[in-house]
Amino acid sequence: MKFNPTVPIYLQIMESIKKDVVTGSLARGERVDSVRALSEKFDVNLNTMQRACSELEREGVLFTQRGVGSFVTDDDSVIKTLKQEMCNNLVNEFIDGMRGIGLSNKEILDTVGKALQK
Amino acid sequence: MKFNPTVPIYLQIMESIKKDVVTGSLARGERVDSVRALSEKFDVNLNTMQRACSELEREGVLFTQRGVGSFVTDDDSVIKTLKQEMCNNLVNEFIDGMRGIGLSNKEILDTVGKALQK
Amino acid sequence: MKFNPTVPIYLQIMESIKKDVVTGSLARGERVDSVRALSEKFDVNLNTMQRACSELEREGVLFTQRGVGSFVTDDDSVIKTLKQEMCNNLVNEFIDGMRGIGLSNKEILDTVGKALQK
């Protein structure tokens, strides 16, 4: 995975895992790889991976059973909320940005429409 | 102006000025305030403001006349390109993000449509 | 290192490092000292050193791994191009200068020849 050097790696990893969770490619309640394995998979420092995981835990996306491993939350509503939040953030940032450079509602919608066709 | 503490102030200032340029609220060739004045306006340190300005100059958005002041580029094509770039970035990031959380083209378009009505 | 007071220190440091790179005394891909160490070595302020390094990074001579350190580019072609550029600049400035004060090609070549024997 390629990281954008301007944003913290652990945030990018968190985003990546969240995406897997909301798309179901990491299923509800499923066990995730160990931090060590993940750090190798993402090719990042172990500390960085730990940071990403503990933040995800804090957000309720993952939970840990000591001595057993980490798991995706088994609370479906958490996942739904997460998806909604991510979606809202994306949309709001996008619209604010487009309006900020002077585009009208119509122009925004047209631009999205065209871009989606590619 | 309120700054997002997670992204460098000078970048946020650059964004703000770029927006003014692409929306025309800073006209082509127009003189911009002195670095000192801007640093007060944005309420940041002089050095921070200078960093923002010199990066904008490197990007071709501003140019400087020694001992005189800084001006918005008078090359219209630069401004057009800038606007196009900013727009593309927004759209691409948005679409990538939305697809990343598993939304279809139709869902993306619908979501934007609804959000624009608010 | 002694600095010429009429040209910015950070530029002189950049030149110095570039020379080390093109002569190979800083090898391709080699790690360079930390900014802190360099600032002591060159006996300049940390910020000045950072300025020099970030400009070198922008020029592709160095690259940075977050939290790890900075390294000489591992792209050999960049180094070759750099050497060629530095060489061309020197030669062109020199010849332009000499012609500017009215010397013929023959005189220029003779002068260089004599100077090299010292």
Add this chain to the structure above:
Amino acid sequence: MKFNPTVPIYLQIMESIKKDVVTGSLARGERVDSVRALSEKFDVNLNTMQRACSELEREGVLFTQRGVGSFVTDDDSVIKTLKQEMCNNLVNEFIDGMRGIGLSNKEILDTVGKALQK
């Protein structure tokens, strides 16, 4: 005349006038244009032109007769020395630079030879 933004304009003007003097395109003892006229010719601020002229006077290249105007020095030895100095500076800087990037005497001479043929 185009100025290099990284070096003071007044220095560039001084260089330009010195070249005219050593090549004889400004003859020994010849009257030079008024500072005002020169500032228009070079398209620079009057202060800048004044700075250039007074430095040239300090260096003995020009001299001023109050109420009359400025003139190129009528001392031929000054001009010869000037030319020699400019020439030496060019050669020394050039050779130092080339050696600094690791070229041998032979390589330096070859490079100059080739460049002169263009």
Add this chain to the structure above:
DNA sequence: GTGGTCTAGACCACA
């Protein structure tokens, strides 16, 4: 320990 950013305050060259 690494690089990156920010502030405060000073000095300089240029116009």
Add this chain to the structure above:
DNA sequence: GTGGTCTAGACCACG
């Protein structure tokens, strides 16, 4: 007055 550079010292995110 303008922009540009430099220092000193602090804080932060990252690994």
